[in-house]
Amino acid sequence: MEITVNNSTTATTLVTVFAELQDGRFVAKVMGETDVPYTPYFENELDQVIVYIAPDEQQLQAILTALGERRLPFADLQNYGAAGGGTSVIPV
Structure with a gap:
């Protein structure tokens, strides 16, 4: 399954x-770049990455579930x- 997530925009x-x-758990927080x-x-934490996406709560939970079930490799998040808008298709 894949989800389409909004990328960050220069306005926000x-x-x-x-x-x-x-x-072994994965956690995430959406926040302003600054x-x-x-x-x-x-x-x-063992490792941390910053990804220029702005998922809604449901999308974020789907990503965390895929990470936790090892269907989405943590290293692939990058x-x-x-930062210029558009979307990303993420396999969950």
């Missing part, structure tokens, strides 16, 4: 911060998103 640059935690900290955002 939202990004999604994804992290893999030490216990709100992203220069340090890890989540406690006990293949999606853009």
